[in-house]
Amino acid sequence: MTNIRYLIYVPVLHTQKETGEILLSLKADEAPPPADTSLAEQEKSVKEMWDGIHEKIQNTNISCPTIRIYQDGMPVCGKEKEIAGKLAQKSSRNHQLILDLLKKGANLEGTEDPDLLIEEYDNLSHLISKASVSIQSYRDSLNEYKEKGAKLMKQRDAFIAERIKSTLKEGETPLLFMGVRHELEKLLQSSFVINYIIYRLPFKKVRDIYNV
């Protein structure tokens, strides 16, 4: 059998604050998203999720220098480490873990098409602006957002899959941190044996925007 390539896939949830900040990292001049009253609860659950993920990654005993990290929302821009650093400072456990792995020799790769991310940001902003009008108005716009989002997600996933295949070096293992709505595995499972790392995904705590 020819070379078998493994891939580590970590499905993740982001707090609403994290999602906002990840997308905002592309738009330096925008104001931060409004604070959510249940933020503390969200953050606690997501922190636990990341602690569990961290432990499981350590248990894989994969040598860090052979890991190439691909991150949901990380644009291809040449400033990936900087962005990770900034988001880690803003308490993103996701990016704190990335920095940790980078310190141990892992590599971080720009993952997403910046234009597609900006389009996602615009769609999300539009949806959130409806929420400031009324919950009903938000709910009405949700279907439109979902449709646009699904189409955009396909484009994002196609870009990410190609990005992984073209940037991964010989002997390296890709480590993916991807929000749960991505459908990347469909594009990768014929090239890689996918191993999932799942500890817990606190859906209700994080209040997935689809379930308002």
Added chain:
Amino acid sequence: MAMNKTKILVIDDEIDLCELFKKILGLEGYAVLTAQNGYDGIKINEKSDPDIIILDLKMPKISGIETLRRIRKKDSGVIVIIITGYGDAETIRDAAELNVYEYMAKPFNNETVIKIIKEAVASKGKDD
């Protein structure tokens, strides 16, 4: 004084794990019912109206996701916690669409499960 115990239904084809949940959740004061497949789970859910369902995904006869789909058709309110030895991106997406409270991997720490159950019970109180 009759206490209204929180009812938890465990749907898992692993008998030992059903017994484990009965033990650790029983000690916390919860009433635990078990089913070894999706069909029985659906019946017990309709009959006993549990507050929380702990659901495995890979089971004989019908899958956990299909079981959940059928439960959700008639019961959008019950809190569902998926605990599976076989998690992947597709079942996570399916679970998200079906409004699960939490999605966990086996093996797990008893303490973590108990904590999540307690939080789920508390949240149910808030929503009611």
Added chain:
Amino acid sequence: MQQIRLFKENQRLIDELQLSSHKLEKTINELKKAQEQLVQAGKMYALGQLSAGAAHEINNPLAGIIGFTEAILSDLKNQRTIPDEIAHDMEIVLKNAERCKSIIGNLLTFARARELQRQESDINSLIDDALALVEYKTRFQNIEVVKRYGENLDKVNIDGDQMTHVFINIITNAQNAMPDGGELLVRTWSENNFALIEFKDTGIGIEKESLLKVFDPFFTTRQPSQGVGLGLSISYSIMRRHEGSIEAKSDGKNKGASFIVKIPHLTAGRPV
């Protein structure tokens, strides 16, 4: 003049033919490559499925081990020391540890797929050896073994150990299908340069939807504690490597099942 024209025409036709032949060769090579890629992609996907299946199988008994060990420790810590209960919990831990051991053992067998060590063998003797190895279980479960061996069967060129492994898998499957007893008929005969062996039981049978999946890795209709579902897929793999085959038949629930193994005969020292 006509001859020159004819010659030129022939030359042109030959050139065209050569061109078509090159194009065809190129197309064939591209098709081959595409097919290889598909096969490889299929393998990757299958490997992914196998690896996922393996993870699942290990995770369940692991959950049992970790869960009950934690429960025991918690009981001891909280001075809830009920000896019978603790002994019971420890037995569950041990049982699940054995399951893990068996899963890993099976996986290694599957993964290793060692080189066949072929030698001339007599099918009937091999079957007898396999039956002898699991005889205690057959006797214990009230299963009557009926043998109808073909006489003077040609020899086959096979890896005796691996073929015995196949027979044991099938016989064990039949035993598990007849928990309250029954009959296992073993028949051997020759047909079209193949040695055929049929193992027919009177057990719980295989439902139509399951018949298609019966050789898939980790497919099992049994309770998790009774086995992991690798035996038949390992057997399938061994039969393929022998250029033979294995087939399952059943008329449905409680109507028994039949497994037919085909092995190419030895002819002039080489398998046909």
